[in-house]
Amino acid sequence: MPYNKNVFINCPFDKEYYPLLRPLIFTIVYLGYKPRVTLEKSDSGTSRLEQLLTLISESKYSIHDLSRLQATKKKEFYRLNMPFELGIDYSSKKFSKGLSDKEFLILETKEYDYMKAISDINGLDIKAHGDEPLGIIKCVRNWFVETVGLKKLPSPTQIWYLFTDFYGELYDKKQLENFSDNEINFMPIPEFIDEIEGFLVKSR
Amino acid sequence: MKNRKFILRNIKSMSRKSNHVVPSKGHGWAVKKSGSTRASRSFNTKVAAVKYGRSISKNERTELYIHKKDGTIQDKNSYGNDPMPPRDKR
Numbered sequence: 001m002p003y004n005k006n007v008f009i010n011c012p013f014d015k016e017y018y019p020l021l022r023p024l025i026f027t028i029v030y031l032g033y034k035p036r037v038t039l040e041k042s043d044s045g046t047s048r049l050e051q052l053l054t055l056i057s058e059s060k061y062s063i064h065d066l067s068r069l070q071a072t073k074k075k076e077f078y079r080l081n082m083p084f085e086l087g088i089d090y091s092s093k094k095f096s097k098g099l100s101d102k103e104f105l106i107l108e109t110k111e112y113d114y115m116k117a118i119s120d121i122n123g124l125d126i127k128a129h130g131d132e133p134l135g136i137i138k139c140v141r142n143w144f145v146e147t148v149g150l151k152k153l154p155s156p157t158q159i160w161y162l163f164t165d166f167y168g169e170l171y172d173k174k175q176l177e178n179f180s181d182n183e184i185n186f187m188p189i190p191e192f193i194d195e196i197e198g199f200l201v202k203s204r
Numbered sequence: 205m206k207n208r209k210f211i212l213r214n215i216k217s218m219s220r221k222s223n224h225v226v227p228s229k230g231h232g233w234a235v236k237k238s239g240s241t242r243a244s245r246s247f248n249t250k251v252a253a254v255k256y257g258r259s260i261s262k263n264e265r266t267e268l269y270i271h272k273k274d275g276t277i278q279d280k281n282s283y284g285n286d287p288m289p290p291r292d293k294r
Contacts, residue, residue: 160275164224167275167277168277172280
Protein backbone atom coordinates (compact mmCIF):
# COMPACT_ATOMS: atom_id res chain seq x y z
CA MET A 1 0.00 0.00 0.00
CA PRO A 2 1.32 3.50 -0.79
CA TYR A 3 2.19 5.99 1.95
CA ASN A 4 -1.01 8.01 1.52
CA LYS A 5 -3.20 4.94 2.11
CA ASN A 6 -1.46 3.62 5.21
CA VAL A 7 -2.85 4.23 8.69
CA PHE A 8 -0.48 3.52 11.56
CA ILE A 9 -2.36 2.27 14.63
CA ASN A 10 -0.80 2.94 18.01
CA CYS A 11 -2.90 1.17 20.63
CA PRO A 12 -2.66 -1.64 23.19
CA PHE A 13 -2.85 -5.15 21.71
CA ASP A 14 -4.12 -6.97 24.79
CA LYS A 15 -7.35 -8.95 24.87
CA GLU A 16 -9.15 -6.20 26.78
CA TYR A 17 -8.65 -3.82 23.87
CA TYR A 18 -9.84 -6.20 21.10
CA PRO A 19 -13.51 -5.11 21.40
CA LEU A 20 -12.33 -1.70 20.16
CA LEU A 21 -9.51 -2.88 17.91
CA ARG A 22 -11.74 -5.09 15.71
CA PRO A 23 -14.20 -2.33 14.68
CA LEU A 24 -11.32 0.15 14.41
CA ILE A 25 -9.53 -2.07 11.88
CA PHE A 26 -12.78 -2.88 10.08
CA THR A 27 -13.63 0.82 9.62
CA ILE A 28 -10.19 1.66 8.22
CA VAL A 29 -10.32 -1.23 5.73
CA TYR A 30 -13.93 -0.42 4.82
CA LEU A 31 -12.90 3.14 3.96
CA GLY A 32 -10.24 1.82 1.60
CA TYR A 33 -7.16 2.33 3.76
CA LYS A 34 -4.54 -0.07 5.13
CA PRO A 35 -4.13 -0.48 8.90
CA ARG A 36 -0.47 -0.82 9.86
CA VAL A 37 0.43 -2.30 13.23
CA THR A 38 3.61 -3.54 14.85
CA LEU A 39 2.07 -7.01 15.04
CA GLU A 40 1.90 -7.35 11.25
CA LYS A 41 5.36 -8.92 11.09
CA SER A 42 7.06 -11.10 13.66
CA ASP A 43 10.68 -10.59 12.79
CA SER A 44 12.86 -11.47 15.74
CA GLY A 45 15.87 -9.89 14.00
CA THR A 46 14.33 -6.41 14.05
CA SER A 47 13.74 -4.49 17.26
CA ARG A 48 10.24 -3.28 18.00
CA LEU A 49 11.48 0.28 17.89
CA GLU A 50 12.93 -0.23 14.41
CA GLN A 51 9.63 -1.74 13.24
CA LEU A 52 7.84 1.26 14.69
CA LEU A 53 10.03 3.75 12.88
CA THR A 54 9.43 1.92 9.60
CA LEU A 55 5.66 1.96 10.10
CA ILE A 56 5.68 5.64 11.05
CA SER A 57 7.72 6.58 8.00
CA GLU A 58 5.45 4.53 5.71
CA SER A 59 2.13 5.92 6.99
CA LYS A 60 0.64 9.29 6.18
CA TYR A 61 -2.13 8.80 8.75
CA SER A 62 -1.93 7.67 12.37
CA ILE A 63 -4.44 6.79 15.04
CA HIS A 64 -3.12 6.94 18.59
CA ASP A 65 -5.40 5.56 21.29
CA LEU A 66 -4.38 7.00 24.67
CA SER A 67 -7.40 5.59 26.51
CA ARG A 68 -5.41 2.92 28.32
CA LEU A 69 -2.64 4.98 29.85
CA GLN A 70 -3.91 4.87 33.38
CA ALA A 71 -2.96 2.04 35.73
CA THR A 72 -6.14 0.30 36.86
CA LYS A 73 -4.77 -1.71 39.77
CA LYS A 74 -2.59 -0.93 42.74
CA LYS A 75 1.13 -1.27 41.94
CA GLU A 76 0.39 -1.52 38.20
CA PHE A 77 2.70 0.65 36.09
CA TYR A 78 1.49 3.57 34.05
CA ARG A 79 1.59 2.59 30.33
CA LEU A 80 4.04 4.71 28.41
CA ASN A 81 4.31 3.02 24.99
CA MET A 82 1.40 4.87 23.44
CA PRO A 83 2.47 8.44 24.35
CA PHE A 84 6.06 7.54 23.48
CA GLU A 85 5.02 6.40 19.99
CA LEU A 86 2.83 9.48 19.55
CA GLY A 87 5.87 11.58 20.41
CA ILE A 88 8.02 9.85 17.77
CA ASP A 89 5.26 10.17 15.18
CA TYR A 90 4.69 13.85 15.91
CA SER A 91 8.44 14.60 15.74
CA SER A 92 8.69 12.77 12.42
CA LYS A 93 6.11 15.19 11.00
CA LYS A 94 8.02 18.18 12.34
CA PHE A 95 11.59 17.16 11.61
CA SER A 96 11.58 14.73 8.66
CA LYS A 97 11.50 15.91 5.10
CA GLY A 98 8.67 14.27 3.20
CA LEU A 99 6.57 13.53 6.30
CA SER A 100 5.24 17.02 6.96
CA ASP A 101 1.82 16.14 5.56
CA LYS A 102 1.14 13.50 8.21
CA GLU A 103 -2.24 13.62 9.96
CA PHE A 104 -3.07 12.30 13.43
CA LEU A 105 -6.18 11.23 15.27
CA ILE A 106 -5.86 10.85 19.02
CA LEU A 107 -8.43 8.80 20.88
CA GLU A 108 -9.36 8.75 24.54
CA THR A 109 -12.21 7.34 26.63
CA LYS A 110 -13.80 10.49 28.01
CA GLU A 111 -13.44 13.99 26.66
CA TYR A 112 -10.50 15.90 28.19
CA ASP A 113 -9.10 12.85 30.01
CA TYR A 114 -5.83 13.56 28.23
CA MET A 115 -5.54 16.91 30.03
CA LYS A 116 -4.83 15.05 33.26
CA ALA A 117 -1.87 13.13 31.84
CA ILE A 118 -0.50 14.73 28.69
CA SER A 119 -1.82 18.26 28.33
CA ASP A 120 0.98 19.18 25.87
CA ILE A 121 -1.09 17.68 23.05
CA ASN A 122 -3.86 20.24 23.55
CA GLY A 123 -4.85 21.52 20.10
CA LEU A 124 -4.39 18.24 18.25
CA ASP A 125 -7.40 16.33 16.90
CA ILE A 126 -8.64 14.41 19.95
CA LYS A 127 -11.87 12.41 20.04
CA ALA A 128 -13.53 10.37 22.82
CA HIS A 129 -14.89 6.88 22.00
CA GLY A 130 -16.38 6.15 25.45
CA ASP A 131 -14.89 2.61 25.28
CA GLU A 132 -17.74 1.67 22.93
CA PRO A 133 -17.24 -0.20 19.61
CA LEU A 134 -19.82 2.03 17.91
CA GLY A 135 -18.09 5.03 19.52
CA ILE A 136 -14.73 4.19 17.97
CA ILE A 137 -16.35 3.69 14.54
CA LYS A 138 -17.93 7.14 14.88
CA CYS A 139 -14.60 8.78 15.85
CA VAL A 140 -12.69 7.20 12.96
CA ARG A 141 -15.42 7.71 10.35
CA ASN A 142 -15.84 11.39 11.31
CA TRP A 143 -12.09 11.97 11.29
CA PHE A 144 -11.88 10.55 7.76
CA VAL A 145 -14.55 13.08 6.74
CA GLU A 146 -13.12 16.10 8.59
CA THR A 147 -9.39 15.55 8.16
CA VAL A 148 -8.84 13.15 5.28
CA GLY A 149 -11.64 14.69 3.22
CA LEU A 150 -13.74 11.63 2.39
CA LYS A 151 -17.30 12.42 1.34
CA LYS A 152 -20.71 10.74 1.40
CA LEU A 153 -19.77 8.05 3.88
CA PRO A 154 -22.40 5.79 5.44
CA SER A 155 -23.41 6.55 9.03
CA PRO A 156 -21.46 5.01 11.94
CA THR A 157 -24.44 2.72 12.64
CA GLN A 158 -24.44 1.48 9.03
CA ILE A 159 -20.72 0.64 9.28
CA TRP A 160 -21.37 -1.09 12.62
CA TYR A 161 -24.18 -3.18 11.08
CA LEU A 162 -21.87 -4.18 8.23
CA PHE A 163 -19.26 -5.17 10.81
CA THR A 164 -21.79 -7.48 12.52
CA ASP A 165 -22.65 -9.04 9.12
CA PHE A 166 -18.94 -9.57 8.53
CA TYR A 167 -18.54 -11.18 11.94
CA GLY A 168 -21.43 -13.59 11.29
CA GLU A 169 -19.82 -14.70 8.03
CA LEU A 170 -16.38 -14.92 9.62
CA TYR A 171 -17.81 -17.10 12.40
CA ASP A 172 -19.41 -19.54 9.91
CA LYS A 173 -16.36 -19.68 7.68
CA LYS A 174 -13.84 -20.21 10.45
CA GLN A 175 -16.00 -22.78 12.24
CA LEU A 176 -16.02 -24.83 9.04
CA GLU A 177 -12.22 -24.60 9.07
CA ASN A 178 -12.29 -25.94 12.64
CA PHE A 179 -11.28 -22.76 14.43
CA SER A 180 -12.41 -22.42 18.06
CA ASP A 181 -14.32 -19.30 19.19
CA ASN A 182 -11.17 -18.03 20.88
CA GLU A 183 -9.10 -18.56 17.74
CA ILE A 184 -11.70 -16.67 15.69
CA ASN A 185 -11.92 -13.76 18.12
CA PHE A 186 -8.18 -13.36 18.60
CA MET A 187 -6.78 -14.32 15.22
CA PRO A 188 -3.54 -12.64 14.08
CA ILE A 189 -4.17 -9.09 12.88
CA PRO A 190 -2.90 -9.63 9.28
CA GLU A 191 -5.26 -12.61 8.93
CA PHE A 192 -8.14 -10.55 10.33
CA ILE A 193 -7.41 -7.79 7.78
CA ASP A 194 -7.37 -10.36 4.94
CA GLU A 195 -10.76 -11.68 6.07
CA ILE A 196 -12.24 -8.18 6.10
CA GLU A 197 -10.86 -7.44 2.64
CA GLY A 198 -12.28 -10.72 1.29
CA PHE A 199 -15.70 -9.98 2.79
CA LEU A 200 -15.79 -6.44 1.39
CA VAL A 201 -14.80 -7.57 -2.12
CA LYS A 202 -17.65 -10.08 -2.02
CA SER A 203 -20.24 -7.69 -0.62
CA ARG A 204 -19.50 -4.71 -2.91
CA MET B 205 -35.36 -35.67 -9.40
CA LYS B 206 -35.47 -35.99 -5.61
CA ASN B 207 -31.87 -34.82 -5.45
CA ARG B 208 -32.65 -31.77 -7.59
CA LYS B 209 -35.49 -30.78 -5.27
CA PHE B 210 -33.18 -31.10 -2.28
CA ILE B 211 -30.53 -28.89 -3.90
CA LEU B 212 -33.13 -26.27 -4.89
CA ARG B 213 -34.55 -26.24 -1.36
CA ASN B 214 -31.08 -25.77 0.06
CA ILE B 215 -30.22 -22.97 -2.34
CA LYS B 216 -33.50 -21.26 -1.40
CA SER B 217 -32.67 -21.58 2.28
CA MET B 218 -29.13 -20.23 1.78
CA SER B 219 -30.40 -17.21 -0.14
CA ARG B 220 -32.79 -16.26 2.68
CA LYS B 221 -31.47 -13.45 4.80
CA SER B 222 -30.41 -14.34 8.32
CA ASN B 223 -31.32 -12.21 11.34
CA HIS B 224 -28.89 -10.62 13.75
CA VAL B 225 -29.42 -9.43 17.32
CA VAL B 226 -26.95 -6.56 17.63
CA PRO B 227 -26.08 -3.79 20.10
CA SER B 228 -27.57 -0.52 18.99
CA LYS B 229 -27.06 3.14 19.87
CA GLY B 230 -26.78 3.86 23.59
CA HIS B 231 -27.61 0.79 25.61
CA GLY B 232 -30.27 -0.58 23.29
CA TRP B 233 -30.43 -3.66 21.09
CA ALA B 234 -31.76 -4.17 17.58
CA VAL B 235 -32.76 -6.99 15.27
CA LYS B 236 -31.58 -6.57 11.71
CA LYS B 237 -31.44 -8.65 8.55
CA SER B 238 -28.06 -9.52 7.07
CA GLY B 239 -27.14 -7.01 4.39
CA SER B 240 -29.56 -4.44 5.72
CA THR B 241 -28.33 -1.04 6.85
CA ARG B 242 -31.40 -0.46 8.98
CA ALA B 243 -32.76 -2.31 12.00
CA SER B 244 -36.03 -4.23 11.63
CA ARG B 245 -36.88 -3.31 15.23
CA SER B 246 -35.18 -1.79 18.27
CA PHE B 247 -35.48 -2.83 21.91
CA ASN B 248 -34.42 -1.59 25.31
CA THR B 249 -33.15 -5.01 26.41
CA LYS B 250 -31.25 -7.84 24.79
CA VAL B 251 -33.76 -10.38 26.15
CA ALA B 252 -36.60 -8.69 24.25
CA ALA B 253 -34.49 -8.46 21.06
CA VAL B 254 -33.57 -12.17 21.23
CA LYS B 255 -37.22 -13.13 21.78
CA TYR B 256 -38.31 -11.18 18.70
CA GLY B 257 -35.33 -12.42 16.66
CA ARG B 258 -36.20 -16.03 17.51
CA SER B 259 -39.84 -15.62 16.55
CA ILE B 260 -39.13 -14.08 13.12
CA SER B 261 -36.31 -16.52 12.40
CA LYS B 262 -38.63 -19.44 13.18
CA ASN B 263 -41.29 -17.99 10.87
CA GLU B 264 -38.80 -17.35 8.08
CA ARG B 265 -36.89 -20.60 8.74
CA THR B 266 -33.59 -18.75 8.78
CA GLU B 267 -30.54 -18.43 10.99
CA LEU B 268 -30.35 -16.14 13.99
CA TYR B 269 -26.99 -14.73 15.08
CA ILE B 270 -26.91 -13.34 18.61
CA HIS B 271 -24.03 -10.91 18.97
CA LYS B 272 -22.23 -9.78 22.12
CA LYS B 273 -21.78 -6.11 22.98
CA ASP B 274 -18.48 -6.06 21.07
CA GLY B 275 -20.04 -7.54 17.89
CA THR B 276 -18.56 -11.04 18.26
CA ILE B 277 -20.89 -14.04 18.20
CA GLN B 278 -22.47 -15.24 21.43
CA ASP B 279 -24.75 -17.83 19.86
CA LYS B 280 -26.17 -18.97 16.55
CA ASN B 281 -29.53 -20.68 16.17
CA SER B 282 -30.68 -22.28 13.00
CA TYR B 283 -34.37 -22.56 12.14
CA GLY B 284 -33.92 -23.58 8.50
CA ASN B 285 -31.71 -25.91 6.54
CA ASP B 286 -28.50 -24.50 7.91
CA PRO B 287 -25.71 -25.12 5.41
CA MET B 288 -23.28 -24.50 8.28
CA PRO B 289 -24.83 -25.82 11.49
CA PRO B 290 -23.29 -24.72 14.80
CA ARG B 291 -20.98 -27.23 16.40
CA ASP B 292 -20.05 -27.90 20.00
CA LYS B 293 -17.98 -25.14 21.56
CA ARG B 294 -14.47 -25.94 22.61
